Amino acid sequence: MTDTxxxxxxxxxxxxxxTARVRAVRPDAWAAPSPCTAWTVGDLVAHLCLEHLWAPHVLAGTTMDVVGDRYEGDLLQGDPRGAWERAVARSRPAWTATDTHAPRVHTSFGWIPVEEYAEQMLLDLTVHEWDLARGAGLDEELDPVGVDRALAYVRGEPVMLTGPGLWAAPVTPRSDEPRDVLLALLGRPV
Incomplete structure (x- = not known):
């Protein structure tokens, strides 16, 4: 976790x-490839939906075993925008209710401080926002505050970077701009 x-x-x-990016995806772009090589743009949104359906449970201190497989299957059901809107309708307010968060939360990496989970989610959102933009042919600029925060987190060598297959192998960045460095560290050729 970063020191900030x-x-x-x-x-x-x-x-x-x-959300703004998901709303901007053209109907013909859902099947387009994304920088996450195994995923289309639609698959990427399904991954994001899963993360945000889990978030309220995780923030409340519920273990993954208790949540179980309730979010397995076709999360998009032919409506990627609607699926995302439904997922974040629960996740977004859960993040703002910080006084209700468990001090330690259960993730696929085991029990971690809730602050570490927040770092992971910000990294996931920031990088996958770019993945979504690249795959759907949208503007690829990212929030500089989110990029700086995610880059500081990645440089701290968090546990989530050591898991097999979570991120692609690093590539050479095209510039020393924080966005390009962050994306390159996670295997995204810009």
């Missing part, structure tokens, strides 16, 4: 930025 203040207040804005 808690990332939780940054998450509603990150959710809003991804």
């Amino acid at each position: 203040a808690d990332a939780r207040p940054l998450l509603p804005g990150a959710v809003d930025r991804v």
Whole structure:
């Protein structure tokens, strides 16, 4: 985790930025490839939906075993925009209710401080916002505050970067701009 203040207040804005991107995807772009090589743009949104359906449970201190497989299957059901809107209708307000968060939360990496989970979610939202923009042919600029925060987190070598297959191998950045460095560290050729 970075040494700066808690990332939780940054998450509603990150959710809003991804929401704007999801709303901008043209109907013919849902099947387009994304920079996440195994995923189309629609698959990427399904991944994001899953993360945000889980978030209210995780923030309340519920273990993954208790949540179980309730979010398995076709989360998009032919309506990627609607699926995203439904997922963040629960996730976004859960992030703003910081006084209700468990101090430690259960993730696929085990029990971690809620602040660490917030860092992971901000990183996920920031990088996947770019993935979504690139795959759907949208403007690829990112929020500089989110980028700086995510880059500081990545440079701290968090546990989520050591998991197999979570991120592609690093590539050479095209510039020393923070966005390009962040994306390159996570295997995105810009």
